[in-house]
Amino acid sequence: MGGASMELTVLAFAHAREICGFSRRTVAFDPAETPRHLLQRLLPAADPGQWAVAVDREYASLDEPLGEARELALIPPVSGG
Amino acid sequence: MGGASMELTVLAFAHAREICGFSRRTVAFDPAETPRHLLQRLLPAADPGQWAVAVDREYASLDEPLGEARELALIPPVSGG
Amino acid sequence: MKAVIQFTPDPIEVPPLDLPSREIGAVLEFHGLVREKEGEARLSGLFYEAYDPMARTLLERHLAELGQGNPIDEVLLIHRLGWVPVGEASLYIRVLSSHRAEALAFLAEAVIRLKQDVPIWKLVKRS
């Protein structure tokens, strides 16, 4: 598969969903792209630094290339319990 | 009331009851007598130092005179819970 | 703070929970069960006895003191007396508070104080 044809699912929870305006979206990406770049492209007005991100259900750096990622989750400060 | 005619109830719990051979006994005492003296008189073979004592349901010293006491409890190491 | 202390010769039955306010955020419950092994021995149960009025007074005092440092709303403490078979509860404590930290600290301290000087005894054999 060429990088340009790759797709992942972006999940937005809680406050992040309100800002994104979606809870789930399929997005084309380049494996060299980082979560920060992808978010800047997707949500130019938002500050990605306010969220943690999880790549394939593990917390991940905003600045590591997405590589083979299938799922990117936007995780605002948690408040379970 | 003269001192010699005063009486109190001695209560013996758990291990103390086994050593005393009673759980409750009415004993004549002198107000100047201490719990230690009373126990030595009552149980010459026992070592009162192995127990705490309560006078009228409050922990008390072995060496304070009994005074107006109505109840003397022999309290081996506790193990509730 | 409301504190209720009960001694019972019967199996401990937990009373239904009645929340005293809409600000209770933590309900913490502890059952202390009789275990089979006591050191080397294998037990079928333990026999508990208490110097009731003194045990009650001391427990009331301890719980009131603990409530000073750990503001909680309600505590219920039930100690079973007499024969308690292995696997059944000799002790039950329920603490209600706004926040869990106070309930946890209160409960931990309450058991420590109970075991420290409250005249209750477990006997391996009924004497």
Next chain:
Amino acid sequence: MKAVIQFTPDPIEVPPLDLPSREIGAVLEFHGLVREKEGEARLSGLFYEAYDPMARTLLERHLAELGQGNPIDEVLLIHRLGWVPVGEASLYIRVLSSHRAEALAFLAEAVIRLKQDVPIWKLVKRS
């Protein structure tokens, strides 16, 4: 150590207790209830959502790690999701162990870790 994690949209029903051995000496239970006051506001409830598979995985890992330092026999953790009215439980944890100290430490740490990084959120309004 046995660890069971459940998410449920329904009111939390505590499963009956089934003692795994005759060496369980402590059963510690915690209900975290929704309170009416959240800062200045008065709520009628809270809406909870979770990133389920990740929340579950992270919780499993946390509980397993905590079990290393605090040897317990069993933990059951239930988190309710969706709308939870004031006075009802959003969280239930039950810990079984031989001794109470381990259960208390385990429970305290489990809630801290849950609140630290497990992707569950409470929302004041359903969004």
